[in-house]
Amino acid sequence: MARVVVTRPIIEEGLHPLRERYDLEVLNPVDTWDEDGLIAAAHDADALISMLSDPITARVLAACPKLRVVAQYAVGYDNIDLEAARARGIVVTHTPDVLTDATADFTWALLLTLIRKVREADRYVREGHFKRWETQLLLGHDLRDKTLGIVGLGRIGSAVARRALGFGMRVVYYNRRPANPTVERQSCARYVSFDELLAVSDVVSIHCPLNSESYHLFNQAAFAKMKPTAVLVNTARGPIVDEAALVEALEQEQIAGAALDVFEQEPKVHPGLLENDRVVLAPHLGSATVEARTAMARMCAEAVLAVLEGAEKIPYRLV
Structure with a gap:
């Protein structure tokens, strides 16, 4: 047998x-x-x-x-x-294919948790601080009219891009080569260079595979080209992001925040990420339905x- x-x-x-x-x-x-x-x-x-x-x-x-x-x-x-x-x-x-929707949904769960301060709000209520409605309590940001930059417009990347349409976002993407025109149309996504994506995106979401070209694609130089108000979401592979460079970019306020489901030396997480309140962390839950x-x-x-x-x-x- x-x-x-x-x-x-x-x-x-x-x-x-x-x-x-x-x-x-x-x-x-x-x-x-x-x-x-x-x-x-x-x-x-x-x-x-x-x-x-x-x-x-x-x-x-x-x-x-x-x-x-x-x-x-x-x-x-x-x-x-x-x-x-x-x-x-x-x-x-x-x-x-089978985990495409689950991972795309979780990408948005991480993003919304980050920009609408869901984690902080939950803690605020549980700790007994909620006494009344406040005009400036835990203010987040709208997504409408913002730009989503997709790095890797494959199955999951294009599913994330399609969901962005419901939030009223513009979508740009970067691949090693342009995607199929049908995928572009369905996602309403515009192909740009990596540098342009970094410069114009309010949200950068990683969905490319890990290989020799993508290893530490997000390094010190990449973060320096992003908007100081931009956030990074990674549900792909941890080593695509240089975590030490990410910690430095957050500390120097080169970017506004990050939401990570994967890590460079998983399951280890850089201490600088654990200590930063502008980071949302999850234990590799992208396909967890x-x-x-x-x-x-x-x-x-x-x-x-x-x-x-x-x-x-x-x-x-x-x-």
């Missing part, structure tokens, strides 16, 4: 098809896996359902000689050595089933 290892608990409903057919083990580590721990846990696995935090390196893949498929429980896959998997004939899949996470589990199970059953077509395949 083939052995399937899941590196941490996921919604059980999606795993039912695998439990019926294979030796399924769901691990429950107290911390993030390192290479040695992952090898010890999955050395005899035929299939591995992995998380973004799992180091699926060439060394790990080489130490799992039976492994036929890695099904990533995420859209991103920068934690997986795709070339090493390809060289060993290991299929790699992911979970595209019951619907999205259940669908992600089902997609991983579908991919594993297809590979282990020898199907001609593998769904959600990267390699």
Whole structure:
């Protein structure tokens, strides 16, 4: 019987098809896996359902000689050595599309929490300070007629842009190359250079993948080009933002605030962010809805089933 290892608990409903057919083990580590721990846990696995935090390196893949498929429980896959998997004939899949709306919605949740001071308001009421309505209490900002800058007009970026229309915002975007004209029309988004996006945006929202080009894309130089009234939202990948530079930009009032769901050295967070009241922080919740996470589990199970059953077509395949 083939052995399937899941590196941490996921919604059980999606795993039912695998439990019926294979030796399924769901691990429950107290911390993030390192290479040695992952090898010890999955050395005899035929299939591995992995998380973004799992180091699926060439060394790990080489130490799992039976492994036929890695099904990533995420859209991103920068934690997986795709070339090493390809060289060993290991299929790699992911979970595209299904978490688009959940992540786009959460982007707006973070933004609204930041600019309308929702966190401070909640604390104000809970601590017993609310005695009467005040004319200048916890004043935030409107979004209407402001400019939203999207860095990465892909599935999630375009979903965020479409939601901006309901708030009466203008939308500009930056990609390595212009998006499909249909996507531009649906989003009412205008293509600009990265420098122009930084200069004109009141809100900058990151939705690009992490790679050698996007690593520390938001650095000291980038923050210096932003409006002092602008805010940054990141629901993509932590290392796209140089956190030390972000802390400095906030302290120097080069930008007005930040809302972050991901971090450069996740789960560690720069102390300067933890101490700053103009920052909203979340523990990587972009896809955290019951619907999205259940669908992600089902997609991983579908991919594993297809590979282990020898199907001609593998769904959600990267390699």
